[in-house]
Amino acid sequence: MVHLSTPAKDTGVFSTEEVHPRRHRPSNLTRNRLPTQPLHAPPNVAAGFKQLHLSRAGPLRANLVGSDITKDSFTVTVETWGDGILYSATGTWIEHKAGARDCHFGQFDTAEVQPDARATPQEVEARISFPADVQRWKPHQRPPHVVCWLNRLDLAHEPGRNFRIAAHATRITDKGFTAHLDTWGNTRMAGAAMCWIAFPRGKKGVATGSFSTSDVRLWSKPRAENSGIVRFADVGQQFGVVPTVLVALNGFDIRGMRI
Template identity: 45%
Template structure:
């Protein structure tokens, strides 16, 4: 374990390479993050997802994002692996809100449901969640009903995927059946070469057309076909509203489709953020092949 106890300012992003080199992997890499002084009167709620992953293919693809030791001033963020898997590097994106916020709700869906208490109670168990199920679903209720169906964003934050010549790395997190009272979250793999030992995602719900907030999803499939993989795929997003100030754009992975014959290497980058939009890219490197990937984003432009 490598941990930095000296706190760094909160900017919504953390990389293991802030703490150690990718050539020196370890099971857990963490550091303290400091909130703006006096911003919170009690510990806030947090949600986070993977922004990049670089994991050895020699053993199963295992990664986990943890935010704990949360106070009104600081929290610990950690990127971890377990057993004999090797996590060379990873990065995370997070978002927080005040504990008593009424219109923004965070939650967690984990295929290991019985081992981990979700942050919002399930409305109904829509399936018996078993390791290695290709399709996993859970239905959630919002603490209070919205006036209309809200926006729901999903970010991957735990992976346990088999590796080897018989498998590709395929995982998708998404929400559907969204109404003003709740929604159904999904963690799926697909095709004969997709395996799933376990996974988790966070979800973030907030009202549609909320002032100073926008959200969406971008994918390599918006630009090219899966059968035409590239090291870098880029595109642009236009906001549904023009912000008064240049917003902060937070993005994390929601879908992966990569060849299993090499290490899993993927990252999402946000650049050229302006009042009316931004540029994104989804990338791989080395001998890895990224057939497709998607990320979900939230833009915050509070004056």
């Protein structure tokens, strides 16, 4: 997601290394207080993981939480639990004023869906309805954009299993969309969560898109670094100034421990 830079602090990045700078010393919980742009009321905040350094010697467990939101700041927490080992993590966050009618944030968690209501044990989905007061997304207009960021994951550690997860949205209309948290192959997902950000198509000064390793290489040829060029013109957007670019994870496919 991209939007024009402004003097106010309405986006940011938080790294656990700002609090615990040594990566080789894992920490179960890291917390910090972050400033936002001053507003008359506490804003809405969405956040997702941008980077994770987890040990595959245990389950892949990480949780990113924003809490205690006030008119000018909020608390960010990155944590793991049980046998999870987290060396470092980085999160991206964005806020908008409460009551904004042309943008909405939300959260979807697999815990909200009962096991017997799931599509399959590996595919968890639910229908999300936009708030009734979001009136700018009219039926005759194109459906809004929906951006999905992973902010919690719990993937089982077992010999021979890989770590795979994907957060995405389908069947987007002016009324809502279907949120997905899926895995595949031999991965076993104990739980996961994502934030979602919805805004109208054609919104001035805003563009969105995704980048995948499959855009630049074959799945069967993994490599440590994967990069590509994103051109804003390809998504029908031009900026008069250098924009802010926000990046967060919506999926990965990582090899686990071998048998």
